[in-house]
Amino acid sequence: MPLCYYCEEQQRPYFGYYCNDCSMLRRLLLINSPQKCIDILKRTLTRDNKQIGFKINQEIKKILNKEIEEKGQEQEEINKTDSSYMTRSKIKK
Numbered sequence: 001m002p003l004c005y006y007c008e009e010q011q012r013p014y015f016g017y018y019c020n021d022c023s024m025l026r027r028l029l030l031i032n033s034p035q036k037c038i039d040i041l042k043r044t045l046t047r048d049n050k051q052i053g054f055k056i057n058q059e060i061k062k063i064l065n066k067e068i069e070e071k072g073q074e075q076e077e078i079n080k081t082d083s084s085y086m087t088r089s090k091i092k093k
């Protein structure tokens with residue numbers, strides 16, 4: 001049997017261009033947008049285990065920073081409610 005036109009590693013069926021794996025990749029690209037697939041593959045396949053560890057830490061930091069930011073906003077709102085002694089014009093700012 002002839003080789004797949006894409007990967008040039010596996011054999012393709014006589015009346016087809018691609019092997020089974022490459023055919024599946026092609027179908028997945030057709031179901032989802034190519035851009036979406038590229039984003040996912042870039043995020044996952046372009047890292048070794050060490051880089052995946054870094055990425056996980058980075059994501060955890062993002063989550064923690066977001067929580068800290070949200071707590072800060074809550075504190076600001078508490079401060080705003082404490083400003084009841086202010087006149088209306090000052091609160092509007």
Ligand SMILES: [Zn+2]
Binds near residue numbers: 007009010018
């Ligand atoms: Zn192939």
